[in-house]
Amino acid sequence: xxxxxxxxxxxxxxxxxxxxxxxxxxxxxxxxxxxxxxxxxxxxxxxxxxxxxx
Numbered sequence: 411x412x413x414x415x416x417x418x419x420x421x422x423x424x425x426x427x428x429x430x431x432x433x434x435x436x437x438x439x440x441x442x443x444x445x446x447x448x449x450x451x452x453x454x455x456x457x458x459x460x461x462x463x464x
Contacts, residue, residue, distance in 0.1 A: 428447065429447075432444060432447065
């Protein structure tokens with residue numbers, strides 16, 4: 411994997427850390443947390459669709 415394939419720290423916005431925390435939880439809690447995370451990411455993508463390009 412090259413440098414260009416890896417997200418920069420400011421781009422990941424703590425996502426990997428959040429995923430590690432979720433992975434350490436029991437299965438039922440993990441499912442709920444992943445669903446919440448997916449909803450947050452979708453909302454962020456939808457917001458960015460309405461923002462002007464820089």
